Amino acid sequence: MSPRKSAAEAQQTRERILERSVEVASLEGLDGLTIGRLATDLGLSKSGLLGHFGTKEALQLAALERASGMFSREVWHPASGTRPGLPRLRAICTAWISYLERGVFPGGCLFTSATFEYDGRTGPVRDLLRRQFTAWRHRLNSDIRTAVKAGDLPGDTEPDQVVFELNGVLMSLNHALQLYADPVAAERARRSVSRLLGTAPPD
Amino acid sequence: MSPRKSAAEAQQTRERILERSVEVASLEGLDGLTIGRLATDLGLSKSGLLGHFGTKEALQLAALERASGMFSREVWHPASGTRPGLPRLRAICTAWISYLERGVFPGGCLFTSATFEYDGRTGPVRDLLRRQFTAWRHRLNSDIRTAVKAGDLPGDTEPDQVVFELNGVLMSLNHALQLYADPVAAERARRSVSRLLGTAPPD
DNA sequence: ATAGCGTCCGACCGATCGGACGCTATATTG
DNA sequence: CAATATAGCGTCCGATCGGTCGGACGCTAT
Numbered sequence: 001m002s003p004r005k006s007a008a009e010a011q012q013t014r015e016r017i018l019e020r021s022v023e024v025a026s027l028e029g030l031d032g033l034t035i036g037r038l039a040t041d042l043g044l045s046k047s048g049l050l051g052h053f054g055t056k057e058a059l060q061l062a063a064l065e066r067a068s069g070m071f072s073r074e075v076w077h078p079a080s081g082t083r084p085g086l087p088r089l090r091a092i093c094t095a096w097i098s099y100l101e102r103g104v105f106p107g108g109c110l111f112t113s114a115t116f117e118y119d120g121r122t123g124p125v126r127d128l129l130r131r132q133f134t135a136w137r138h139r140l141n142s143d144i145r146t147a148v149k150a151g152d153l154p155g156d157t158e159p160d161q162v163v164f165e166l167n168g169v170l171m172s173l174n175h176a177l178q179l180y181a182d183p184v185a186a187e188r189a190r191r192s193v194s195r196l197l198g199t200a201p202p203d
Numbered sequence: 204m205s206p207r208k209s210a211a212e213a214q215q216t217r218e219r220i221l222e223r224s225v226e227v228a229s230l231e232g233l234d235g236l237t238i239g240r241l242a243t244d245l246g247l248s249k250s251g252l253l254g255h256f257g258t259k260e261a262l263q264l265a266a267l268e269r270a271s272g273m274f275s276r277e278v279w280h281p282a283s284g285t286r287p288g289l290p291r292l293r294a295i296c297t298a299w300i301s302y303l304e305r306g307v308f309p310g311g312c313l314f315t316s317a318t319f320e321y322d323g324r325t326g327p328v329r330d331l332l333r334r335q336f337t338a339w340r341h342r343l344n345s346d347i348r349t350a351v352k353a354g355d356l357p358g359d360t361e362p363d364q365v366v367f368e369l370n371g372v373l374m375s376l377n378h379a380l381q382l383y384a385d386p387v388a389a390e391r392a393r394r395s396v397s398r399l400l401g402t403a404p405p406d
Numbered sequence: 407a408t409a410g411c412g413t414c415c416g417a418c419c420g421a422t423c424g425g426a427c428g429c430t431a432t433a434t435t436g
Numbered sequence: 437c438a439a440t441a442t443a444g445c446g447t448c449c450g451a452t453c454g455g456t457c458g459g460a461c462g463c464t465a466t
Binding site for chain 2: 026028029032107108112115117133160164165167168169170171175176178185189192
């Protein structure tokens with residue numbers, strides 16, 4: 001049928017695979033991502049699809065990397081222009097809530113669900129998830145420390161405690177959106193963030 | 204080998220199946236719970252095991268019901284002797300944190316992980332999960348309202364907002380325990396709860 | 407004593423899983 | 437233009453999935 005595509009087209013195929021993989025994984029889980037169904041969905045053969053990644057695990061890792069890029073683009077990047085410290089922290093949280101609210105991943109935050117799926121296992125997938133969460137926590141922690149130094153947060157603030165609570169707020173939001181499609185959940189999350197980071201400035 | 208057991212023994216077999224099911228489901232997910240492996244683990248045949256439940260879905264539902272009983276015993280019951288309102292709310296949160304800390308489910312809170320696994324699907328499992336979460340939220344909500352009426356929480360407290368944040372704190376704890384085995388996470392959760400419900404009384 | 411109920415086994419089913427292999431046809435490279 | 441590299445296909449594999457079925461066995465009630 002379509003024996004060989006150019007390198008550019010092949011890259012495009014790979015992108016299509018990953019795009020769909022992230023969708024499916026967020027809805028059905030990283031395990032629910034099966035080669036056969038994915039290939040059928042995309043009009044590929046299993047072997048044609050697997051040729052791009054080698055193994056299912058490599059596909060899962062690639063999907064997580066792509067999801068990470070999407071998360072950066074949706075949450076980190078919109079806030080990156082803001083001044084480090086409290087302003088950027090607020091911008092990140094705003095984008096973070098919006099990212100969940102808009103359903104960037106149709107089945108909710110892929111990292112959260114993947115973590116709950118893989119936290120009892122061992123192997124490269126769990127390892128990557130840990131690294132991704134650790135990096136994210138470090139970023140938040142860094143801005144919190146900057147905000148404390150700038151006097152924008154109380155001097156006795158414990159950065160890791162704030163990170164812990166922010167994560168909780170966003171996970172609760174994800175939960176409420178996915179299980180209840182609760183329309184007021186995002187507003188609750190915003191209020192929680194305001195309470196954690198102080199009320200929004202008059203901008 | 205063991206062709207027929209008495210009704211009492213059969214009941215015991217059923218309990219053994221559910222006990223193991225809850226363990227496996229918390230570690231591998233409700234989907235990772237496979238009839239064949241479960242039967243092998245317990246020294247049963249697949250058909251002998253499935254005879255108790257009929258279908259895998261029925262087994263999953265029964266496992267969730269059992270998990271619910273365990274949750275009630277571990278979290279609700281220890282606090283049930285305390286006075287309704289803020290005291291009971293604090294007792295519930297203490298027991299709730301302890302329940303996660305002690306690893307009552309070896310793979311973390313089964314309801315949380317099952318929710319993330321099934322929130323993108325439809326069917327009886329998701330429906331049951333929703334009902335279980337809804338019941339739990341109502342219980343918390345009720346004690347919060349009582350606490351407000353008693354003047355133990357500020358008059359402008361929004362019960363659903365507190366429930367939202369408490370859920371977040373406990374999900375964040377579960378997350379930190381399962382992905383990082385973070386030894387200070389429980390202390391963070393206790394601090395968050397204190398902040399939400401006011402500092403603990405001098406007892 | 408015996409009939410019947412219910413538990414459990416062993417064998418088997420079709421479907422689907424991840425993956426291996428050889429092939430073809432083209433894009434790229436010399 | 438010739439040689440090579442490679443995207444994708446079709447086919448096949450062993451393992452495992454949930455589930456069915458007939459029968460073996462023993463407890464219990466008649």
